[in-house]
Amino acid sequence: MADPSDQWHDNIGGDATIGGKRVSFYVDRECILCSVCSDCAPKNFRMSEEEDHDICFKQPADAEELRQCYEAMENCPVEAIGDDG
Numbered sequence: 001m002a003d004p005s006d007q008w009h010d011n012i013g014g015d016a017t018i019g020g021k022r023v024s025f026y027v028d029r030e031c032i033l034c035s036v037c038s039d040c041a042p043k044n045f046r047m048s049e050e051e052d053h054d055i056c057f058k059q060p061a062d063a064e065e066l067r068q069c070y071e072a073m074e075n076c077p078v079e080a081i082g083d084d085g
């Protein structure tokens with residue numbers, strides 16, 4: 001399970017409220033850079049500038065992006081994605 005106290009410093013942070021639900025996605029240091037999340041939710045996750053981990057670079061803007069973010073979180077092989085909303 002992802003740990004918000006162990007998240008990468010370069011996640012975008014902040015939060016989003018969609019359909020009355022508040023979410024705040026992040027990637028923690030368990031990330032193994034497999035690119036599953038950036039494939040599932042390319043509008044929200046990408047590789048970091050350092051190119052050694054992925055980050056959440058934008059919180060979801062609508063229901064479709066939210067669905068993709070949850071898909072990324074559920075499919076991350078090391079549970080490095082969390083929702084601190």
Ligand code: SF4
Pocket residue numbers: 027030031032033034035036037038053054072075076077078079080081
């Ligand atoms: S799916 Fe998980 S392990 Fe893979 S790049 Fe994304 S955060 Fe990292």
